[in-house]
Amino acid sequence: MLPVFRPCMGKEEVDAVAEVLTSGWIGLGPKTAEFETKFAEYLAAPYAVALNSATAALDLATMLAGVGPGDEVIVPTITFVSTAHAVMYRGARAIFADVDRETLNISFADVERKLSPKTKAIIPVHYGGRPIDVRRLKQVVGDRVTIIEDCAHACGASYYGQKVGSEGNISCFSFHAVKNLAMGDGGALVTHREKDWDRAKRLRWLGIDKDTWTRSDANRKYWWQYAVPEIGYKCHLNDIAAAIGIVQLKKLDAMNGRRREIVRMYTEMLRNVVETPPDDTPEFRSAWHIYCIKCKKRDDLAVYLQSQGINTGVHYYPIHLYDTCYGTQPELPVAEAEMKRIMSLPIFPDMKDDQVTMVCEQIKKFYSTK
Numbered sequence: 001m002l003p004v005f006r007p008c009m010g011k012e013e014v015d016a017v018a019e020v021l022t023s024g025w026i027g028l029g030p031k032t033a034e035f036e037t038k039f040a041e042y043l044a045a046p047y048a049v050a051l052n053s054a055t056a057a058l059d060l061a062t063m064l065a066g067v068g069p070g071d072e073v074i075v076p077t078i079t080f081v082s083t084a085h086a087v088m089y090r091g092a093r094a095i096f097a098d099v100d101r102e103t104l105n106i107s108f109a110d111v112e113r114k115l116s117p118k119t120k121a122i123i124p125v126h127y128g129g130r131p132i133d134v135r136r137l138k139q140v141v142g143d144r145v146t147i148i149e150d151c152a153h154a155c156g157a158s159y160y161g162q163k164v165g166s167e168g169n170i171s172c173f174s175f176h177a178v179k180n181l182a183m184g185d186g187g188a189l190v191t192h193r194e195k196d197w198d199r200a201k202r203l204r205w206l207g208i209d210k211d212t213w214t215r216s217d218a219n220r221k222y223w224w225q226y227a228v229p230e231i232g233y234k235c236h237l238n239d240i241a242a243a244i245g246i247v248q249l250k251k252l253d254a255m256n257g258r259r260r261e262i263v264r265m266y267t268e269m270l271r272n273v274v275e276t277p278p279d280d281t282p283e284f285r286s287a288w289h290i291y292c293i294k295c296k297k298r299d300d301l302a303v304y305l306q307s308q309g310i311n312t313g314v315h316y317y318p319i320h321l322y323d324t325c326y327g328t329q330p331e332l333p334v335a336e337a338e339m340k341r342i343m344s345l346p347i348f349p350d351m352k353d354d355q356v357t358m359v360c361e362q363i364k365k366f367y368s369t370k
C-alpha cells in the first residue's frame with residue numbers, strides 16, 4: 001500500500017540514536033539544547049524551546065499570550081483539532097473562521113468579521129505548508145491581538161525570503177512522526193521575546209526553574225535546589241528524539257526540495273483532470289507537507305485508489321462541525337463545501353517518480369470511466 005505520508009529516516013538517524021542511548025543521558029539534556037540552538041539558527045529566530053509536540057507548543061503559546069476565561073481566540077476551521085483545543089485548555093472560546101477557497105488558509109475577510117473587543121489572539125495555520133501573509137494579517141488584527149502561528153505543516157516553508165515562523169510572533173512547530181522534520185513526536189515553540197523563552201522553558205518542566213541537566217553541572221553549588229515559581233506541565237523533548245531532529249534538520253531543505261519535485265510532477269499530470277493546488281510564487285514557498293487536490297466524486301475516487309493500493313487522506317473535517325466539543329457553531333460555507341472535494345495524495349521525500357506517475361494514471365483511469 002502506498003501511504004500518504006512516510007518519514008524519511010536513514011543510517012545517520014539510527015547512529016545518532018545509538019550514540020544517545022549509550023551516552024548515559026537520554027532525557028532532557030544536551031542534545032535537546034543543541035537541537036534548539038540549531039533550529040533557531042535555521043529559522044533565523046532568536047529562541048526555540050523544544051517540546052514533545054506542537055499541541056504542547058500551542059498550549060504553552062496560549063498561556064504566554066495570556067489567554068483566559070472570557071477571551072476569544074480566532075482559529076481556522078480547516079486544521080487539526082490541536083489548534084482549537086489549545087484555546088479550550090485555557091477556558092477561552094474558539095471562534096472559527098472560514099477559509100480561502102483556493103489555498104484553504106484562513107480567510108482574512110472572515111477574520112475581520114470575527115474580530116471583537118474580546119479577541120485576545122488568533123492562531124492562523126499555514127495549511128499544508130503554504131505560508132499565509134503574516135504581515136498582512138498583522139494589519140488586519142492590529143497590535144492588540146497576539147498572533148500565534150501554527151507552523152505544524154510549514155517546517156522549511158518561506159515567505160518573502162525568510163523562514164515561516166521567524167516573523168516575531170509566537171510560532172509552533174510539529175516534529176510528529178510524518179511531519180517534514182520528523183522525530184517520532186516532538187515540537188517547538190519559537191519566540192523573539194527572552195521573557196517568553198524563559199517562561200516556556202519552565203512551563204515545559206512543571207514550572208521548575210532549573211532542569212536536571214542544568215543542575216548536573218559539576219561546578220554548581222547546591223545542585224539539588226530548585227524553585228517552582230508556577231505550576232507547569234511535563235512536555236519537554238528528550239535527547240533521543242532531539243538526536244533524530246538534529247540529523248533531520250540537516251536534511252530538511254533537501255527533503256523539501258524532493259517534495260517540490262513531486263508537486264511539479266503531480267500538477268503537470270493532473271492539471272486538466274482535477275483541481276490542483278496553487279503553485280508556489282517567488283514570495284510564498286510552501287513546505288508541501290500536504291498535496292491537496294479538489295475533485296468530483298471524492299469518496300468514490302478514494303475507495304477506487306485504495307483498491308489499487310494507494311492511500312489518500314482528507315485534511316481536514318472542519319472543526320466547527322465537531323459539536324460535541326464545540327457546540328453548535330455558525331455555518332462556514334466555504335469550508336463546508338470544500339470539505340467534500342478535498343483529497344490529500346501521497347507525498348513524502350522517498351516517493352519515487354514512477355509511484356507519482358502511477359497515482360496520476362489511476363486518477364485519470366477513474367475519471368475516464370465516469
Ligand SMILES: Cc1ncc(COP(=O)(O)O)c(C=O)c1O
Nearest residue numbers: 053054055080082152174175176
Ligand atoms: C495544523 C496542525 N497543528 C497542530 C498539530 C499537532 O501536532 P503534534 O502532533 O505535534 O501535537 C498538527 C498535527 O498533525 C497539525 O496538523
